[in-house]
Amino acid sequence: MMPDARTAILARLRAAPRGAAPELPPWTPPVYAPEDRLTRFRTMMEAWRGEVHEVDSATWPDRLRSILHNKGVRTVLHAPATEHGRRLAGAWAGQAEAPRLLAYDRPVEAMKDDLVHEADAAVTGTLGGIAETGSLILWPTPEEPRLMSLLPPVHVALLARSAIRDTLAATAAEEGWAGRMPTNLLLVSGPSKTADIEQTLAFGVHGPKELVVLVLSDL
Amino acid sequence: MAADGDFAARAHAALGNAEVRANFRRAMDGLMAKRAAQFTDPQAWAQTRARGAAIKRRVLARLPELLERLEARCEANGIRVHWAETTGDANRIVLGILQEAGARTVVKGKSMVSEEMHLNAFLDRHGITAVESDLGEYIIQLAGEMPSHIVMPCIHKNKGDIARLFAEHIEGQGYTEDVAELTAAARRVLRSKFAAADAGISGVNFAVAETGTLVLIENEGNGRLSTTLPPLHIAVTGIEKLVETLDDIPPLLALLPRSATGQAVTTYVNMISGPRRDGEKDGPRAVHLVLLDNGRSRVYADAELRDTLRCIRCGACMNHCPVYARVGGHTYDAVYPGPIGKILTPQLAGLDAAGDLPHASSLCNACVEVCPVQIPIADILVRLRREAVRPSDTPAVKGAGAKRAPLEALAWAAWRWMYATPALYRLGSRLMARFGNRIPERLPPLNRWTGVRTRPRFAGRTLHDLARDKGYDDA
Numbered sequence: 001m002m003p004d005a006r007t008a009i010l011a012r013l014r015a016a017p018r019g020a021a022p023e024l025p026p027w028t029p030p031v032y033a034p035e036d037r038l039t040r041f042r043t044m045m046e047a048w049r050g051e052v053h054e055v056d057s058a059t060w061p062d063r064l065r066s067i068l069h070n071k072g073v074r075t076v077l078h079a080p081a082t083e084h085g086r087r088l089a090g091a092w093a094g095q096a097e098a099p100r101l102l103a104y105d106r107p108v109e110a111m112k113d114d115l116v117h118e119a120d121a122a123v124t125g126t127l128g129g130i131a132e133t134g135s136l137i138l139w140p141t142p143e144e145p146r147l148m149s150l151l152p153p154v155h156v157a158l159l160a161r162s163a164i165r166d167t168l169a170a171t172a173a174e175e176g177w178a179g180r181m182p183t184n185l186l187l188v189s190g191p192s193k194t195a196d197i198e199q200t201l202a203f204g205v206h207g208p209k210e211l212v213v214l215v216l217s218d219l
Numbered sequence: 220m221a222a223d224g225d226f227a228a229r230a231h232a233a234l235g236n237a238e239v240r241a242n243f244r245r246a247m248d249g250l251m252a253k254r255a256a257q258f259t260d261p262q263a264w265a266q267t268r269a270r271g272a273a274i275k276r277r278v279l280a281r282l283p284e285l286l287e288r289l290e291a292r293c294e295a296n297g298i299r300v301h302w303a304e305t306t307g308d309a310n311r312i313v314l315g316i317l318q319e320a321g322a323r324t325v326v327k328g329k330s331m332v333s334e335e336m337h338l339n340a341f342l343d344r345h346g347i348t349a350v351e352s353d354l355g356e357y358i359i360q361l362a363g364e365m366p367s368h369i370v371m372p373c374i375h376k377n378k379g380d381i382a383r384l385f386a387e388h389i390e391g392q393g394y395t396e397d398v399a400e401l402t403a404a405a406r407r408v409l410r411s412k413f414a415a416a417d418a419g420i421s422g423v424n425f426a427v428a429e430t431g432t433l434v435l436i437e438n439e440g441n442g443r444l445s446t447t448l449p450p451l452h453i454a455v456t457g458i459e460k461l462v463e464t465l466d467d468i469p470p471l472l473a474l475l476p477r478s479a480t481g482q483a484v485t486t487y488v489n490m491i492s493g494p495r496r497d498g499e500k501d502g503p504r505a506v507h508l509v510l511l512d513n514g515r516s517r518v519y520a521d522a523e524l525r526d527t528l529r530c531i532r533c534g535a536c537m538n539h540c541p542v543y544a545r546v547g548g549h550t551y552d553a554v555y556p557g558p559i560g561k562i563l564t565p566q567l568a569g570l571d572a573a574g575d576l577p578h579a580s581s582l583c584n585a586c587v588e589v590c591p592v593q594i595p596i597a598d599i600l601v602r603l604r605r606e607a608v609r610p611s612d613t614p615a616v617k618g619a620g621a622k623r624a625p626l627e628a629l630a631w632a633a634w635r636w637m638y639a640t641p642a643l644y645r646l647g648s649r650l651m652a653r654f655g656n657r658i659p660e661r662l663p664p665l666n667r668w669t670g671v672r673t674r675p676r677f678a679g680r681t682l683h684d685l686a687r688d689k690g691y692d693d694a
């Protein structure tokens with residue numbers, strides 16, 4: 001049945017009269033001065049109710065510890081095989097008041113319960129940020145899987161200040177995404193939200209209720 | 220929900236429901252204001268919109284080739300592609316995939332094509348439970364209703380309605396109208412469904428032929444969960460929902476959420492280019508894409524009606540429609556309500572089944588002004604009205620001619636004859652000037668007009684006579 005449907009559908013489409021494909025008219029996405037990018041990013045991200053903290057790249061694990069302490073976070077999911085995952089584990093090791101670290105080091109099937117119910121927060125890196133819309137670019141990897149930015153109630157994202165770009169259009173084109181798409185590529189703009197009940201905003205309906213962006217000063 | 224009679228009868232009933240009318244009015248006013256705030260620069264709006272329309276026009280100009288390219292790229296990425304002629308075929312394909320995987324429970328992200336398929340009911344009949352996970356869809360699933368809006372499916376309900384539903388259906392949940400609490404209750408229930416689900420089913424906003432990527436946008440994260448947590452992901456979409464290149468995505472993303480809900484971007488833009496690869500720790504192990512025709516290739520066959528297939532399902536046309544805002548989504552008795560529904564439904568279901576929908580419009584053009592891909596909705600409405608009574612030579616529309624009424628056809632034939640025959644015209648207009656106002660109002664079929672409109676009065680003298688008085692002696 002299936003090959004038949006394919007052939008029949010394509011045959012009908014081919015039989016239809018067809019005009020020439022029109023040229024694409026020009027479209028220019030916005031451009032920001034480099035020094036304005038962070039301001040724009042912050043304004044937009046805060047409009048989405050994301051928290052933005054500018055932190056020192058040398059001491060961010062300490063800043064994060066106090067931020068998470070204030071939120072009552074006890075268990076933090078991290079990616080132990082990433083650079084920042086190692087930094088975090090190293091900095092928090094032996095600190096009695098630091099949250100417990102939970103490593104995402106096995107397939108989801110082996111730790112679903114922990115992921116779904118245990119972790120209060122997760123810390124991930126980002127590929128960059130988009131100033132125009134206040135978005136984070138997440139490019140999950142085997143070391144830092146996709147669910148980290150989705151399941152725990154708090155998502156902490158590390159963003160290098162120099163990695164904030166103007167627009168999605170510019171970033172995708174300049175970095176040649178089309179030739180190397182990962183299994184899952186994400187833009188994240190704020191915490192999970194819904195307005196399905198009387199257009200009233202409510203946060204954390206399925207994904208994180210809070211999004212904390214740590215903007216790292218350049219190394 | 221009124222499903223009986225024709226549109227006019229249902230509209231009449233809906234207009235009497237003050238509560239639903241208030242719910243829609245409030246929602247539409249809010250959505251219109253938010254959208255307007257996003258497009259304050261007319262030049263930028265015109266430029267982006269022209270680009271968006273051209274992208275979709277280009278897709279349609281090369282649809283078969285791009286579909287083949289999409290299929291090849293997806294397969295190369297490990298996404299299995301299936302083709303379905305009808306919704307029945309699509310349902311069977313989905314069921315087959317689920318059965319082969321031994322799946323019993325499914326979580327669903329928002330998908331209008333799955334509504335078109337009536338997939339939940341079909342799976343239910345085959346012993347598979349499908350739970351809607353978009354909050355709005357979940358609410359109407361609890362209520363056993365159809366979406367009343369393509370972007371905000373439970374827009375017809377207010378807090379009180381939802382509080383009652385939750386108290387009735389969710390264990391341990393008392394009556395509360397607090398939106399945060401209601402949302403938290405849904406999260407609790409649906410989290411456990413996600414964790415236990417054997418498969419996730421989603422729609423697609425854009426399928427990128429160049430890269431074999433499925434782009435899904437959403438605010439809640441349920442779409443990401445449906446496509447990431449369960450071991451199997453099945454995406455269903457119409458054959459028109461593709462774009463050529465990844466570069467086409469940014470301009471369309473600049474149009475879709477702004478037009479839909481007045482947001483510059485949705486919380487999540489989820490781009491899926493394949494199942495879990497070796498070494499990856501999560502993501503589904505298998506991803507399937509079902510491409511549904513269900514009459515779309517027939518729409519495609521007509522160069523004018525084809526524009527219908529440019530739609531990116533933003534819902535702006537319904538948000539701005541004076542008819543939709545007053546009668547609500549259920550009055551259309553169709554999966555796709557509002558202006559896009561008025562042109563799409565009759566073409567998919569046939570003018571015999573839904574030929575009254577193109578008349579559910581005052582042709583005010585509000586939808587055309589806001590449509591981000593410049594679909595000439597009003598022109599298509601008029602074309603469909605014509606097709607319903609007088610099919611074109613190459614009838615492309617299903618059920619064309621179904622609304623042809625002999626009496627009406629006779630009246631127009633007589634009209635034409637009269638206008639083409641001067642003596643008859645003179646006689647006719649004199650008779651009307653003399654006796655026209657004495658024709659009883661209730662005389663069928665005239666009463667179908669006079670029942671809803673003020674009856675025009677005939678002047679006492681004909682135009683020709685008046686002209687002659689003014690000295691035009693060739694009148």
Ligand code: SF4
Nearest residue numbers: 530531533534536590
């Ligand atoms: S017809 Fe235009 S305005 Fe209406 S849903 Fe489709 S894209 Fe949006």
